[in-house]
Amino acid sequence: MKLLRLDLQFFAGEKTEKATPRKRQEVREKGQVAKSADLNTAVVLLLVFAVLLFSGSLYQETFFQLLRESFQQYTRTDITVDSVHLLFLRILEQIAWVVAPIFLVAIFGAFIANFLQVGFLFTTEPLQMKLSKLDPIQGFKRMLSLRSLVELLKSILKIAIVGFVTFFVLWTKLGQILTLTTKSLSTTLSSLASLAVQMGLYASAALLFLAFLDYLYQRFDFEKNIRMSKQEIKEEYKKTEGDPLIKSKIKQKQREMAMKRMMQEVPKADVVITNPTHYAVALKYEDGKMDAPIVIAKGVDYIALKMKQLAKEHDVVTVENRPLARALYSQTEIGDAIPEQFFKAVAEILAYVYRLKRKI
Known part of the structure; x- marks a missing residue:
């Protein structure tokens, strides 16, 4: 009987049940959600290279204009404290106009990727200082855990696939690359920029596919980590609905009061x-x-x-x-x-x- 009781306690404490809505809400408030960081990176890269693809000619003209002004006008300017300051501000403004659209698109992509995965969530729980995170023993255990091994394999897989995709793009354009030595500087720069954008788009698409698989894995791992034992579900039920013994006493008291009034x-x-x-x-x-x-x-x-x-x-x-x-x-x-x-x-x-x- 004692062994049977111990077995029952073991199975009651084993986390085999799906998390309840209350448990999901609690871990969400702590910032624990199913999210893939690779998906954010893939979406941001894809949107940035898409912007470069459709507005590359505009960026090319702006870049060449900056080079022309630098060699034709700025080199003839007298060097003084005021002139250097004004020159720095002007170049900074021109660069800002080039970088700002890309920066805004990157922010938009990061927001969309996070919102699609998590929804609207604001919490400061992950930012709080916890001394347990500084424990070297726990840190060493995390380094040698199964999760670390999975992350290592994922990184190797990403590098291999992205490297293969970019190499494939370069291989298909090898003839065009070899002829760049006979062309003008502007044509060479345009061709290299176009090639870089193509490589970025193909690499981003491959990374997006890997990120989707990673998101499925993160969701599976998250569901596994928030599982509850039967005892935990009972305790939660007691907290939300009240202890059955107390509820029965309350009902009995209510019946007694109703009987007294009757x-x-x-x-x-x-x-x-x-x-x-x-x-x-x-x-x-x-x-x-x-x-x-x-x-x-x-x-x-x-x-x-x-x-x-x-x-x-x-x-x-x-x-x-x-x-x-x-x-x-x-x-x-x-x-x-x-x-x-x-x-x-x-x-x-x-x-x-x-x-x-x-x-x-």
């Missing part, structure tokens, strides 16, 4: 109809205020006995009618008016009660 209504009844031992139903009727008599209390066995005792103590008439008591108990609730089919039987009983009270 018993306080028995002395106000006009008549208590009994079975005579198992059922009791207290009725009240006020002429002009009620369309029909209403049930103000009912009970079986011990409660029925208490109702009859209260009725006796407060001079409430008790009438024995077995079928009527059972029918009223089963077909009505406290506060309900009696059904129409019982009007005649209840009216006869109330008439008897009123005659009895007048005699008294």
Whole structure:
């Protein structure tokens, strides 16, 4: 039995269950989400090279204009503190106009890639300083963990595939590259820029494919890490729904309070109809205020006995009618008016009660 109990505790503590929505929300608030950094890099690179592809002529003209001004105008300027300062600001402005669109596209790509993976999330939890991260033993364990090995293999695979793609592009353009020595400087620079953009696009597409596979792996690893044991699910249920023992005590207390309120209504009844031992139903009727008599209390066995005792103590008439008591108990609730089919039987009983009270 002891070994069986230990086995049950082991299986209860084993994390085999999917994470609950509450657990997912908690880890999300801590910044723990399924996200691939490679996907962000691939999207940013793809968008940047796409911008260079469609606006390459504009960048080429801007670059050549900067070179022409540098060799034709700036070299003739007298070197002073003010002239160097103005020259630096002008060149910086021209470079900023070239770099700004690419920079904005990169920011947009990073935002889109993160939003598609994670959605909107703002948390400072990952930025908090934790001394446990400085533990050399834990750091050494992370270096030799299975996750580190997987990351190493991923890096090698990325380098190999991206290297193969860029080499393939260069190999297909080998003839064109060899003829660049016979062409002008502007043509050579344009050809090299076009070749670099093509290599970047093909490499980005290959990296995007690898990043998608990496995202699937990161999602699988994330789901695995946030799994819960059956005991953890029970503890969470207790926190959210409350301890079943406490809930049962609260319900019991509520029943006791409801019973107490019901018993306080028995002395106000006009008549208590009994079975005579198992059922009791207290009725009240006020002429002009009620369309029909209403049930103000009912009970079986011990409660029925208490109702009859209260009725006796407060001079409430008790009438024995077995079928009527059972029918009223089963077909009505406290506060309900009696059904129409019982009007005649209840009216006869109330008439008897009123005659009895007048005699008294």
